Amino acid sequence: MVSTADPLSITPAALRVRRLGEPGIVSPMAELLQSRVSSPHYVHELDRVLLDDTVDGAAARLCDVADLPSLEPGGPREYIYFDPAATRAAIVTCGGLCPGLNNVIRGLVLELADNYGVTEVLGFRDGFRGLVGDSEPVRLTHDLVAGIHNRGGTILGTSRGNQDPSRMVTTLQHYGVSLLFVIGGDGTLRGAAKIADEAVRRGMRLAVIGIPKTIDNDIPFIDQSFGFQTAFTRATDSIKSAHTEASSTPHGVGLVKVMGRHSGFIACYAALASHDVDFVLVPEMPFSLAGESGFLAKLRHRVRRQGHAVVVVAEGAGQDLFEYDGAVDASGNARLADIGALLRQRIIDDYAATREELSLRYVDPGYAIRSVPANAWDAVYCLRLAQAAVHAAMAGRTAMVVGRWHGRFVHIPIPVATGGRNQVDPNGDLWMSVLEATGQPERLF
Numbered sequence: 001m002v003s004t005a006d007p008l009s010i011t012p013a014a015l016r017v018r019r020l021g022e023p024g025i026v027s028p029m030a031e032l033l034q035s036r037v038s039s040p041h042y043v044h045e046l047d048r049v050l051l052d053d054t055v056d057g058a059a060a061r062l063c064d065v066a067d068l069p070s071l072e073p074g075g076p077r078e079y080i081y082f083d084p085a086a087t088r089a090a091i092v093t094c095g096g097l098c099p100g101l102n103n104v105i106r107g108l109v110l111e112l113a114d115n116y117g118v119t120e121v122l123g124f125r126d127g128f129r130g131l132v133g134d135s136e137p138v139r140l141t142h143d144l145v146a147g148i149h150n151r152g153g154t155i156l157g158t159s160r161g162n163q164d165p166s167r168m169v170t171t172l173q174h175y176g177v178s179l180l181f182v183i184g185g186d187g188t189l190r191g192a193a194k195i196a197d198e199a200v201r202r203g204m205r206l207a208v209i210g211i212p213k214t215i216d217n218d219i220p221f222i223d224q225s226f227g228f229q230t231a232f233t234r235a236t237d238s239i240k241s242a243h244t245e246a247s248s249t250p251h252g253v254g255l256v257k258v259m260g261r262h263s264g265f266i267a268c269y270a271a272l273a274s275h276d277v278d279f280v281l282v283p284e285m286p287f288s289l290a291g292e293s294g295f296l297a298k299l300r301h302r303v304r305r306q307g308h309a310v311v312v313v314a315e316g317a318g319q320d321l322f323e324y325d326g327a328v329d330a331s332g333n334a335r336l337a338d339i340g341a342l343l344r345q346r347i348i349d350d351y352a353a354t355r356e357e358l359s360l361r362y363v364d365p366g367y368a369i370r371s372v373p374a375n376a377w378d379a380v381y382c383l384r385l386a387q388a389a390v391h392a393a394m395a396g397r398t399a400m401v402v403g404r405w406h407g408r409f410v411h412i413p414i415p416v417a418t419g420g421r422n423q424v425d426p427n428g429d430l431w432m433s434v435l436e437a438t439g440q441p442e443r444l445f
């Protein structure tokens, strides 16, 4: 995976996580920590996780090992900044749904209460909107979060739409909140950074910790975002159906559209998991429809040779085939043109032009891949992210997100996590796997 934020442009200073002050309170977890020793599976809080994971990448920095860009590891600290007895936390979920939101909420509530003794946890409803409206937040107790990890969606609700950071901080001040956990994607994290900055301006001791959420897996410097695995697993059901339909009829074409606004990870992973797919079309790889090397000709060729073909298209693919009308959603995200409908029509027209037989089946799983409960892998990941988020907040870190990088839990400053977009690299090993598994030409234009 690659980020459009060039890792080489990242300096050690950019990876420094902001702190509210010196942690001077012995953590309730200190005893447990004292028996720990550094091991390949335990990164001590003073150790650092390297940003680069290849010798060439590190060597290109032309600096001493100690000066290599590195990330602060996640995990509990012996000393914390906030006195648990005098601490109130708040949680908000924003942006599109994603499997695992409820797991993260429950993980935060239980970690705060059971391991730190922070029992005052407020849930603000309907995303950032809940921080500016009149509705009262809900008190998140053990009882209230019982069993929620088995459900999709978010018990707090979510929304899109920008809100005034000043009003949001006023609300947090009103409720005496000192830890804010913000669960959301790139847009949400930009909003979280504004809240953290406004709190600093007011001299308010507020730790703002993001837990990055997106089924698109488009946040940089994070191996994989929670919910992504569940989402692409669900997408494979649609691909299986499309394949069964296409391969059971003469000249069958199965066309499946999956989510993925700017990044085609869901399409790539679902296609690889199915291993029955002939073409994967993603936003990162432009293609043309007409012409000898274009998609339609290559599809026809595959159907002739194989008897059927399966195509997986990410919703953000081929947007250059449309004239963009400038439409945006409430959060300012570009509204995409319907590439699924266009492909379907163009395939039908193309076959009709030569009166060749075609049996096209179009499957769009839509929201079905993201409104489901987290699978077991994501459930583990969500819980561990929630634990890491609580440790970071209690230690007085702010304006950061928790994530996993090279398999280790780390703290990433929000500007780094929102400074680019994780996308499928045309030169990377993932896209190579897709080309190997599908046999589709490297270029479709």
Ligand SMILES: Nc1ncnc2c1ncn2[C@@H]1O[C@H](COP(=O)(O)OP(=O)(O)O)[C@@H](O)[C@H]1O
Pocket (backbone or CB within 6 Å): 094, 095, 096, 127, 128, 129, 159, 160, 161, 162, 163, 184, 185, 186, 187, 188, 189, 190, 191, 192, 194, 213, 214, 330, 331, 332, 333
């Ligand atoms: N640049 C920004 N600054 C402040 N808030 C933002 C920004 N971009 C998005 N938001 C807010 O964050 C929330 C979620 O953003 P959105 O883009 O819809 O989803 P996601 O967080 O999944 O990317 C919305 O309330 C949106 O208005």
Ligand SMILES: O=P(O)(O)OC[C@H]1O[C@](O)(COP(=O)(O)O)[C@@H](O)[C@@H]1O
Pocket (backbone or CB within 6 Å): 095, 096, 097, 185, 186, 213, 214, 215, 216, 259, 260, 261, 315, 329, 370
């Ligand atoms: O219809 P909605 O709710 O705006 O969501 C659609 C978008 O949400 C996503 O699932 C994820 O986007 P975000 O998580 O960044 O909101 C995209 O794949 C999709 O384009």
Ligand SMILES: [Mg+2]
Pocket (backbone or CB within 6 Å): 095, 185, 186, 187
């Ligand atoms: Mg987003």
